[in-house]
Amino acid sequence: MATGAAGAVEMRGALMRLRRETGLDVAFGGLVEPGRGQVRISELTGTTTAALDALAVSSGNGLGGKAAALVRPCAVTDYSSSRRISHEYDAAVAAEGLRSVLAVPVVVRRRVRGVLYGALRSARPLGDRTLSAAVQAARDVEQSLVVRDEACGLLAAARAPGPDGAARAPDADGATRERLREAHGALRALAPRVADPVLRAELLAVCETLATAPGPLSAAAPRVRLTPRELDVLACVAAGTTNAAAGHRLGLRAETVKAYLRSAMRKLGAHTRLEAVVAARRAGLLP
Template identity: 75%
Template sequence: MLVSLPPNGGVRLGRRRGEGGRVATDVVEIRNALGRMRRTTGLPVAFGGLVESGRRQVRISELSGTATGALSALAVTSGNGLGGKAIALTRPCAVTDYSASRQISHEYDRPVAAEGLRSVLAVPVVVRRRVRGVLYGALRAAHPLGDRTLSAAVDAARDVAEALLLREEAGELLAAARPEPAREPADAPAWERVREAHAALRALAPRIEDAALRDELLRACGLLAAGHGEGPGVRLAPREVDVLACVAAGATNAMAAEKLGVGPETVKGYLRSAMRKLGAATRGEAVVAARRAGRLP
């Protein structure tokens, strides 16, 4: 029997995808997700890997709970086997008895049998409508995999997708934020793009778990704002700058709260504190004062 979740049950994050990537870090995300999936599902075996660059196939690189190396480095092509079907459909699939299933092709029966796997699920990691990897979970007995198990596997894949998306967005914003030699302060459209990038970077940085990448983002923010102040600097807390950057980009308190992952009342508190430090009576005055102080571009 083949179980396919509906299209909206897949792990999808729908924004444009950049070409940058950190393969080693992405592999770590896969590895950690497999461990979480085994803990939450109780499945004894989990394995997975990333889609190889420029190809429609996943290379199995991470194994957890396996007894042999039969699945190591296995290349799973789109459309072939259970994982290939999940890639082609971009949604999770599961079989109760892998070798006997009539719903999948059987190019990989030998390594699957060598590991003694029967019931298997495969969940694609989909970022910006492209499959970036696949997570597998398996039993060594032909027992149906329930909805809770499938849902937990989908959650693990979603965690990977979110981490990859954050990293890609961070890389794109860093690239957009790098100063261009020909850019002049009088170029209003260019400066608006700089300010938008600054606000996006400030909102994104707290969500990045990679400390080195987070520090790089914050350094980029500092470079964007530095050198444009006309008055003495003002000591603002990081979150006060985050809120002001959102306000400068035209966000309401509710919009800023959503971007920063905090409550609207928290945003109001940071904004009031920043306005007091800047001697501003309105949101607009606070933004102007922060720019003059060199805290915003």
């Protein structure tokens, strides 16, 4: 899946939240096109024309290009008359009737990955509250992109062939199986945090493949059905995390983690955390 297309899901959600929280007339944004260095506006909410749709913004040009070049938020009270920015995109901005505009760069690992904009159709100061909300929206997109990058890296590692070009044999040795278990736990923890449903489904499919890979105990094991969250918690427990650490990793309270774990243990007929992990591995639910 192309990162730009997938990342648009996170951008769209952040822009909708920004408008809802601030009352901005318009919010729009896009990610940097790979290999081109331009931000392509792909997500818009509140617009009444197509003037801004698919607009390519170069670093340094206009308000968004300035925010990208300086790697910091920028704002103007009256876009068309501002002397603080260049005016390559005045026609598109005027066609949409925008006056006060802010732009916040989306930065991941010190690299600008996109720009998020908010705007009013009247020339009045946007205020600290609006700017703070826009910065938070950009941070949400950044976090989503970090999660996506991690997930794609884990997917690539899980699919990587062995030295001879053949698929890896997860049961070849203890070290390989331990790496497989670590990858499985990381993928299960990441999947619930991925907003894009296609990538999330892909992550979970790889988790299932890793969990059901041939192993010394899985062939004769009885089949047990656990919920996705019960599996998430067990994957964390298998990695040695505490309930509190598992909760932090999964975005759950420690008490909720404990409840999922108790439910999983009951289904597996286990009396301890270790017994639950062993039983889940025998059932082919964990690698």
